[in-house]
Amino acid sequence: MNLKFTPILKNSIFSLLICISSALTASVADDRFSANDIFKIEEQRLSETPKEILEQCIPKLNYNKDDAYLNRIQKLAYTFAVATINGGQKLKLLDESVWVINPVQRYQIRDWVQSHALFIKPNASCFSRYPYVLYNRETYQAVEAQFVEMPHDYNYYRQQIEKIDSYNRIIQLDDADKTIWQISFSDSGFNHWAEGDFIIVGVNNDWRIATYPHILINTSIKQAPYSEASFAGYAL
Numbered sequence: 001m002n003l004k005f006t007p008i009l010k011n012s013i014f015s016l017l018i019c020i021s022s023a024l025t026a027s028v029a030d031d032r033f034s035a036n037d038i039f040k041i042e043e044q045r046l047s048e049t050p051k052e053i054l055e056q057c058i059p060k061l062n063y064n065k066d067d068a069y070l071n072r073i074q075k076l077a078y079t080f081a082v083a084t085i086n087g088g089q090k091l092k093l094l095d096e097s098v099w100v101i102n103p104v105q106r107y108q109i110r111d112w113v114q115s116h117a118l119f120i121k122p123n124a125s126c127f128s129r130y131p132y133v134l135y136n137r138e139t140y141q142a143v144e145a146q147f148v149e150m151p152h153d154y155n156y157y158r159q160q161i162e163k164i165d166s167y168n169r170i171i172q173l174d175d176a177d178k179t180i181w182q183i184s185f186s187d188s189g190f191n192h193w194a195e196g197d198f199i200i201v202g203v204n205n206d207w208r209i210a211t212y213p214h215i216l217i218n219t220s221i222k223q224a225p226y227s228e229a230s231f232a233g234y235a236l
Contacts (some may be wrong), residue, residue: 018070033224034104041225044186069207072207073207074179076175079093079094079095079118080116080118081109081134082096087092088109089222091145096155096157096158097149097200100145100146101143101197102128102130102143102145106143108141117137117138117204118134119203120201120202120203121133121215122202124205135203147200147219154225159173159199160196161173161194161196162174162195166190166191170182171193171199173199179233181231181232182229182232183227187228189224192218192221193221194220196221198220199216199218199219200217201215212230213230213231215227
């Protein structure tokens with residue numbers, strides 16, 4: 001089936017993407033993106049998405065068959081739930097980031113425990129106001145989520161940009177291993193990053209074969225879209 005977008009449908013999708021991005025909040029009130037910036041980033045991302053992915057919209061994911069590919073995932077992408085807030089309305093993760101959970105899926109996290117490894121992923125649904133999913137690798141459940149806040153105080157499990165090479169689109173984080181990351185050259189959101197920004201490492205869709213198997217979420221920039229990235233090694 002060939003997927004064709006009418007102008008009305010295309011504009012509707014772009015409007016939804018802007019609404020998703022506008023719903024994000026961060027703990028640092030440094031707004032470096034305009035609505036037009038976000039529109040252009042999401043328009044580019046939509047134009048580069050393979051048609052077969054758009055046709056599926058919500059693909060069937062066989063997570064229990066991906067163990068052979070886990071060497072592609074850097075350990076910072078693994079996180080864990082440490083607390084539920086307001087009866088499961090929100091979930092606090094290891095780095096103390098707080099995520100609002102889709103109300104119709106909150107029942108699923110009742111049986112999650114702190115030892116369950118989680119991945120933060122982009123939401124593959126084209127028509128959801130929740131831009132991410134939290135995927136539980138133990139229960140094979142994925143719940144839609146939205147990042148809402150990150151405390152300012154120090155946390156061992158939180159990463160900041162220690163060094164940044166804007167020309168080569170490379171950053172070094174301040175984690176214990178001093179990890180280095182290559183940002184996609186087609187991702188214009190990176191142009192707004194700076195040293196000291198807080199970063200959450202997630203997992204990209206189709207990470208088993210994707211050129212950039214990770215996503216990096218800059219929580220220091222209000223309404224910032226995620227950037228696609230690959231782990232490039234460690235600082236000397």
